[in-house]
Amino acid sequence: MTDLVTAEGHGEHISTHPDMNVVRKTAMWVFLGSECIFFGSLIATFLLYRTETRGGPTAKELFDIPFTSASSFILLMSSLTMVLAHNARERRDPRQLRIWLLATALLGSTFLAGQAFEFTEFAHEGLKLTTSPFASSFYVATGFHGAHVAVGVLMLLALLFMSMSGRLRTGEGMNVELVGLYWHFVDVVWIVIFTVVYLLQV
């Protein structure tokens, strides 16, 4: 307990003490585990209401699989750039770290732009949030995922600016690793959503 209080009082100790790194990483995995349950409930709700269209457009009429596949591919590749950023951090190569962090943030932003475009198209075709239980459950499941991606992009940009301003010290690599874990998690959730919400419905 005393150790923890001391560590909280000195920010640098939190990041550099190996035991604190294990604690922080464990906390992140607990968080990700709870997020699995959160998204599990959203996807289950979608499956429950997927046929309840109430006269509105159906999944088969709306979904543009080639477009969503391209978005999925972009998000998958952002996991590659994220792991390369992490690898650059391990090699203590700040230039490569910044390049790959920026690439990941750009790919994430492209995915978000694609989702915004998709939502706008669906709305034009008559699928509003309150059109039907299908519409609500679809927008909530995919929208919450998009919100997670947006948070991830902000964290990536924060890391990038910290690195550029010299505030991402050598001992603070755990920050990159934790953001990386979050980012990969967002990717694996999309793998499930892409299959269950899109591919299995057309």
Added chain:
Amino acid sequence: MAETVVHEPHQHRKHPTPRDYWVIAFILGVITAAEVALSYMDFLGFGGPVLLIIMAIAKFAIVALWFMHLRFDLAVYSRLFVVGIIGAISMFLVVLATFAAL
């Protein structure tokens, strides 16, 4: 106690190189392309959805094991994640069973 925990991650497994990560990403891309192709093959019947689910599980496992380093990290992280996945599947089944969708 703390010493044991800190040293466990290495487990004598060689960490992937950047080249390995590119190969893994290529495999993920190929599986995604196969998924999209499969979604258009109506003649597969019930086999189509089953194959799509298997491919999604494969992609999920590849990202979790290699990109999230679960294969190389402390076993406790894997256990925590598996508990979350079991919780998600349980939640999934309970929701669908409660509303008579199963």
